[in-house]
Amino acid sequence: MNKKVLLTLAMITILACNFLFPPARSEQVVTSSELELKGITIVRLRPEAGDLQTMLTEESQKATALGQIPVVEFDASWCPPCQAIEQSLGDKNELMLKAYDGTYIIKLDVDEWGWGDSDLHDFEFDGIPVYFKLDVKGKQTGAVVDAGAWNENIPENMAPVMDKFFHGE
């Protein structure tokens, strides 16, 4: 009798543990919000999560559902200009927030995705950071801009160019 009760209690405890403390998922999370910014969504895709084009299609559809413009950004942790842009958004610079308003930024780290690799689906670029506009199917629209479009990486230079790229024709 005692053995049965103990066994039942042990099983209930194990099951409860699984609910209370679920085991960590071994796979990478597909996307992760990096910055909490009003009107702007920033996600990062990781190669372990699957095929790039499939993920870009999914993210573009999410963007459209939110009424936002899907844009791919290639960046890297070692890239000072990339970090300067991220910093200006992190600092909630008003010019940058206005320029990025209504965008859905899909970040791809070149250390993870490679540079000019075949699985990048025709994303061609000479330097980073670089931005590609996507359509609702996650395909490139042909609109591309890189940081060569402005001079020093300060919001006063970056914001007008990005605003025009995101919201212009």
Added chain:
Amino acid sequence: MKQLVLPSLLILFLLVSCTQPPSSVDQASLSLGSFTENDVDVSIQLEKGLQDVSILSATFTPPDGYHLYSKDIPIGGLDGLGRPTLLELSTESQIKAVSELMESVQPQIPDFEPKELLVYPAGRITLSIKIELPAGDQWLDDSVSVTYMACSSNLCKPPVVGRIISVRIPSANTFDTPYHGKEIPNE
């Protein structure tokens, strides 16, 4: 007229004698190899210095408007940003370094953030190190490694870290052989 010819010839002779002889460094310069990766051209040279000391150099030529980072920033970058420009000997190398790494131009504070991340002026940079070649009269296989990363004020190429370059080097007594500036023997 005859009187003028002799002094003229004498002056001409003196002028020719006074002109500088070709640099000994040029005469004793050996190209050890070159490659291009991530749009930066890299060439490795060996030059005969004074006495037993030679000079091993790497010249890095980034694209127009691009700069390289100071040799003195951390290998992993400053807070992860940038990568140093380096020319290094492998631990098993038969070449003995007898100086610190020297740079052809001084790094400077950039016009852009982060200001602590020192850069060389845009364009070509040469790093050199004084070395002693191994004794003997043979040609030897060795290797050096280079690290660099090229950026403009707002665009970056991917870093190249610790790329190994196989080189064929002369030993101390071989460096005065007629191979200078010519093809390096394979065997």
